[in-house]
Amino acid sequence: MMRAGPAIRAESVSQVFGAEDDPRRVVALDGASLDATRGELLCLIGPSGCGKSTLLNLIGGLMTPSAGEIAIDGQRVTGPLPKKVAFVFQESALFPWRSVADNVKLGMAFQGVAKSERADRAREALEAVGLAEFADHYPAQLSGGMKQRAQLARALGLKTEFLLMDEPFAALDEQTRMVLGEDLSELLARTGKTIVFVTHSLVEAVFLADRVAVFTARPGRIKTVISVDEGHPRSRSFMTSDKLARLRNQLYDLLHDEIRKTMVLRDPDGKGRT
Amino acid sequence: MSGMKLVYHLVQAAFVAALALAWYLATYNGYISPILLPSLTASLHEFWLLLASGSYWPDLQVTLTELGTAFVIAAVLGCAIGYLVSRSGFTVRVFDPLFAGLYSIPLVLLFPLYVLFFGLGSGSKIAIGATIAFFPIVLNTIAGFDYVDKAYITAAKSMGASGFQMFWCIMLPAAFPVVITGLRMGFIVAFLSILGTETIASLAGLGHRIVTYAESMDPAKMFAYIFFAILIAFLLNFLVSTAERRARRGPT
């Protein structure tokens, strides 16, 4: 059944941390509005502290907004939605005392999947990310890239429609990022999930996204949304194409001033704090 | 003070007050024999008398002298041997596990041997204090000099630093914080060992005084000295921690 309206809608979302009189009060988001359509990969990009991760957590129901509304499939988000939304975090959120396969199965246990189904779904998920032979390995034995694949497998095992990824490849070297990015694009084409992807990397954003939402410096708002008209799975040739370079430059122009603003903000009393 | 912190402090104060009340009530009707547990008021009274009269001084003097002597011995030996061992990677690999292994056994076992050699006087206390304090000092000194970042040494060499300059300007300041920490640990551990062994077998000192009053069935005075010893312990701890913090901040 096709549902009308955007798959994810964030309307005038504001998020404030800290009370009125708290000297450390932070306005992370100030009236950010965003939509995501079903089956697209939407990238969130912006300078440090612009609230993109905050918005992601709000979409996933890990926090409730100070103002504004978030709806998924037309329904207001008030708490975690384990059956609809799966997260992949930048930090390895794998449970280190469990093997890769057990990690995937534990995720399903939390979600409420029947015990009998877990083993098969785990195997499927691990095969989808190419980690089938490492099922019994422990996270400590895996490289950074493999750990993120494992996290992805755990998220896939939950068979959710939405995937929220918070800079999942940030801690990896550029070459691994490239490979994982290609794999992610291929996964998207195959499964048709709706993915919201936070990143710092301009090239990564253009390469992966159907649309890129550019944030302003803190307090965060959506400055503009760029469309990348290119089908999935994205190929190697797209990476070296003029179109990608053009879009990347466009992103750079949009972001440059916002990044500069962030640098100034970081040293408000001019004391030379880094 | 934030709201919750205030609440926590109130709860702590209430807890201490409740304990004091329980102590008071337990001895009020003679529920617990006054030989075992003197009344809170009697103990506090004796504690106050003790502080006011200064009669703690002879025993405190003995304990502090033993502590000072033991610490100086341990510090000199620990730093010297620690530095010498740190000079070569080989000696570090030979001696560091040896010292670490020795430190892992309860060295208080040596105390009966020291009593055999030195008798019940201060000598055995100084010996055990120095022995036990030696280890954190030597281990930290080795670590401090051994782990000087190779980058500093390479940079200094490339600028033509002499052996002495290397030691004085690079190694010493770099090792200093770790060595200071070792000295603090040594000091504390010397104090605890001396206090403990004074309790076990001694002729004088704070630990001994507590035992005297325990054996002479004068528990109020015993508690007074227990409070006093705890007070001294906290004071010494505070002093060396502050000294360590200042020293670590100072020259660097």
Add this chain to the structure above:
Amino acid sequence: MSATAALRDRPRRMPLVDFLSRPGGARLAVIALILIVWEVGVRLGGDPLFWAPPSKVVVAFFQLIGNVPVMTALGTTLWELIAAFVIALAVGVPVGLLLGLHRFMRGSFHPIVLMLYAIPQATILPLVILVFGIGPASKIAFGFTHAVFPITVTIVAGVQNIKPTLLTCARSMGANRRQILWNVVLPHMIPSFFTGMRLAMSADLLGVLLAELYVSQAGVGHFTRLFTESFEPQKLFALVAGLAAIAVILNELCRRAERRMSRWHE
């Protein structure tokens, strides 16, 4: 000349030099040297009332093993140790979990626990003897007071320093409080718990030994006093060495258990 040929033809070092140039070998050499100096020094000029050479100590060691009262005393001390440890676990684990998991309890009572931990326990040794008598009970009590703190404190730390991302992740996957506690918090805390147990075992041993050395009717403290007062240094040395060996073995066992339980640590 090829590399392999060069390696094959290099002059071989004497096995002894080779042995000494390895740290383990050098260490053994140092220990051997100390033993030799000790043996010779005592035989040449040591007063037999205070000194015994290693050879005599070894003989005395084996004599002690056959000595029933000494072995019984050792047994008593060991069971004092274990009893204190078990009680420390029974008290320390629940308290540690309570403080670790419950913010209000932790804010209120953790400072109190830390303050108690900082009190020099030597000051209350005579009091403990007064309360529990001169038998095994006081040794168990004193071992308990030493051991309970490392257990509690390390459990609190183990529960507290779990990465927030792990908790967030579990929550995002739909875990309820009980599931988070059982599947995330508890497994995460196990290595800290084993560290705490190792520290507690050392502290327990120290407490029991201190109490034994202070006053003992039937434990090893009785015999240390006996051998000191009767000026039998070889027996005293042997007993001390035996106890030290037991301490090393216990420590090593605890370390192995700790390492096995911490294998998933990165």
